[in-house]
Amino acid sequence: MTSHKAIVSGISGRYAIALFELATESKALDAVESDLSKLKAMLEESAEMRDLVSSPLYSREQQSKGVAGVAKAAGLGDLTAKFLGVLAANRRLSALGATLTAFDKLVAHHRGEVKADVVSARKLTKKQLGDLEKKLKAAVGHDVAIDASVDESLLGGLTVQVGSRMVDDSLKTKLNNLAIAMKGVQ
Known part of the structure; x- marks a missing residue:
């Protein structure tokens, strides 16, 4: 325990x-x-x-x-x-x-897996989830259990969180970063 x-x-x-x-x-x-x-x-x-x-x-x-x-x-x-x-x-x-x-x-933990929280703009297909699982396994070095959810406000792309590491490759974030960069140009 x-x-x-x-x-x-x-x-x-x-x-x-x-x-x-x-x-x-x-x-x-x-x-x-x-x-x-x-x-x-x-x-x-x-x-x-x-x-x-x-x-x-x-x-x-x-x-x-x-x-x-x-x-x-x-x-x-x-x-x-x-x-x-x-x-x-x-x-x-x-x-x-x-x-x-x-x-x-x-x-x-009992199965030796690492949990990955994946949020996408649209529901991922089984093939996409399988491909993502393989890539995450290669990156993390452990089996990965994916907990997938949908957030349409992302517009496109996805965010992945494994433990304390987070990768935000969403279109929403990219557009927000572009908007911030454009404000600095003025």
């Missing part, structure tokens, strides 16, 4: 470590990871789900029933459903998003 503390911290980190250790002990790491991936997508897509986990207006019982219903409807495994129940019972559902991120970090 000591090595886990260096990777994640805070309340979300403690819950992620507990779930990670339970999943590892019960040899259900892949199943739990899949369940949490579904949960992450639900949080991103559903305003009602975000409201359920973050609003203090819902009672402990309402949140418990709500997440139990979500777990059943989404076909989540027993361990994941129980974990959501514990979060609801302890009034920690608001930490779910951060806990999912912390769990991803633990899994990546």
Whole structure:
């Protein structure tokens, strides 16, 4: 557990470590990871789900029933459903998003991967993601798990963050830099 503390911290980190250790002990790491991936997508897509986990207006019982219903409807495994129940019972559902991120970090570390956050102007194809993964692996020297997202305000290009290193090759940044350079010419 000591090595886990260096990777994640805070309340979300403690819950992620507990779930990670339970999943590892019960040899259900892949199943739990899949369940949490579904949960992450639900949080991103559903305003009602975000409201359920973050609003203090819902009672402990309402949140418990709500997440139990979500777990059943989404076909989540027993361990994941129980974990959501514990979060609801302890009034920690608001930490779910951060806990999912912390769990991803633990899994990546367990597999010897480095996580890369990639933001692009448009959704990347599987081929583009594969090519990017190969290039990042060559640059970093480790397997790379890409967490891709879309931000249309970038206009074009992408930004890549691996650990503390960030490469911003977006059209938006290039245009902003050009605008700053042009102001200096006047």
